[in-house]
Amino acid sequence: MNLILLASIVVVGIAVVVLAVHYTGGSRPGRFETVFDAIAAYRGDYPETEVLDGRLTQGRDAAFLRLASPDRVGFVQVFGQHFLTREIGPADLAASVAANHATISVSPRDFTWRGGQYLFDDTATAAEVAGWFPKAALDAPRHHIGSVRHG
Numbered sequence: 130m131n132l133i134l135l136a137s138i139v140v141v142g143i144a145v146v147v148l149a150v151h152y153t154g155g156s157r158p159g160r161f162e163t164v165f166d167a168i169a170a171y172r173g174d175y176p177e178t179e180v181l182d183g184r185l186t187q188g189r190d191a192a193f194l195r196l197a198s199p200d201r202v203g204f205v206q207v208f209g210q211h212f213l214t215r216e217i218g219p220a221d222l223a224a225s226v227a228a229n230h231a232t233i234s235v236s237p238r239d240f241t242w243r244g245g246q247y248l249f250d251d252t253a254t255a256a257e258v259a260g261w262f263p264k265a266a267l268d269a270p271r272h273h274i275g276s277v278r279h280g
Contacts, residue, residue: 159207160189167192171205174214178203184258187231187248193258200263204235213242219263231255 161167164183171180171194179197186192194203196216204215215221221237231252235244249255 159210161185161192161207162189164192167205168194170207170212171203171214173212175203175216178216184249184254187250191247193233193247193261195261202261215239215242217262222262229255233259 161170164185167185168180168183171192172178178201180203181195181197183192183194183203191204191206194205196203200218202217204213204217206213215237217235217237221239222235231249231254232246233249233255234246237244249258
């Protein structure tokens with residue numbers, strides 16, 4: 130078989146697969162329609178944890194969940210068609226959780242999740258979510274997002 134013909138077949142095959150994934154919605158970023166969708170995704174990894182309430186971020190791609198255990202906060206975020214879920218406690222945070230306007234900043238020690246800044250619809254929601262975190266997390270010294278405090 131001619132090398133040019135073989136290369137053309139491979140290129141067309143890859144293009145067909147990419148277009149099929151795109152048109153079936155595989156390239157569309159995931160979102161939570163309601164907080165109940167976020168809770169359901171969280172319960173997939175933590176079925177025994179009792180979730181009392183939750184709030185979606187403004188982009189609807191992440192949610193913070195108030196858990197029955199007062200020293201823990203649930204977190205779930207959409208990554209394509211998958212979810213990142215975490216239970217966050219005082220020992221899991223490398224810095225404080227800070228509410229600033231409608232944004233909270235979370236800096237976990239977990240190397241698989243860098244944390245970040247999460248924008249909510251309003252300041253009151255951001256303050257409410259920040260209040261779900263343990264007091265020790267709110268009083269901890271503030272460090273740059275993504276930094277790890279040793280010791």
